[in-house]
């Protein structure tokens with residue numbers, strides 16, 4: 001069935017439906033990764049967005065049970081050039097069409113996604129609608145221009161109740177703002193005894209779980225939409241080692257008095273070069289963000305910039321000058337993407353170990 005994508009600037013693209021046939025609106029964002037569509041479509045940080053991929057063939061290895069970053073995708077729709085009807089892979093369990101029908105998510109294929117990406121790159125992120133052909137286009141464009149999209153995405157995707165993921169190692173409280181499961185996998189791989197908690201937990205409740213360290217996850221939307229998390233982090237700083245990823249990084253920066261702003265079209269892909277300013281080393285990283293910590297807001301804080309993006313010099317990593325906290329804007333858990341930055345999870349383990357040894361020293365004197 002023919003369907004269309006209409007953008008708020010009036011541009012429209014006609015293509016073929018796959019998945020659910022429901023209408024959908026959202027912020028249209030592009031990802032430049034060449035593989036990893038399953039991880040991308042199931043990353044909760046895309047909640048409320050219509051995601052397009054610049055790589056032209058999607059679905060060719062199907063959907064499998066192992067590669068989910070969340071079981072119920074939060075994307076509003078998927079926009080691709082060509083969707084494969086006959087995936088080939090030993091792990092394949094669903095075609096993209098079957099999976100999206102089961103999850104009631106609309107997709108559209110046959111779209112020149114590179115042209116769409118060039119429009120977004122030129123004008124910035126745009127709102128868009130996926131709908132049938134028999135619609136009043138002018139009314140939809142007007143609607144898109146006057147609508148503000150919902151701002152409660154973290155609330156939608158964060159876990160409603162705390163749950164354990166046991167291990168024999170360090171006790172980590174993982175605050176779920178819309179967590180990619182890769183983060184939990186990395187902590188479990190290192191033996192951590194993890195408790196995953198909802199986004200609106202207080203610092204007091206976190207400390208009552210007697211953690212050795214706190215991990216702040218990625219998540220969707222504007223970090224300023226979750227003030228309760230900002231004050232929770234403010235109250236934790238100095239009490240416990242903290243590691244933050246993506247939204248967790250932005251929330252930490254806000255908690256320390258820095259500022260964030262929306263980027264023109266963000267960073268979404270699997271090959272974003274990031275430089276570690278202390279070692280000069282460059283890592284290729286997986287990224288998905290539309291907001292950034294502003295460099296100029298850092299001068300009156302106790303934060304040091306540790307990493308920058310080589311494509312546009314934006315802030316990619318921060319460290320607290322006095323307390324054991326570090327955060328990155330990119331995704332060391334990869335999923336999908338290169339594993340260059342995986343060592344940051346080991347760095348978190350070292351930070352926890354040092355903090356515990358420090359505590360022990362204090363107790364012994």
Ligand SMILES: NC(=O)CC[C@H](N)C(=O)O
Nearest residue numbers: 218219221246247290291
């Ligand atoms: N992956 C993330 O955590 C994204 C953070 C935030 N929602 C942004 O778009 O910048």
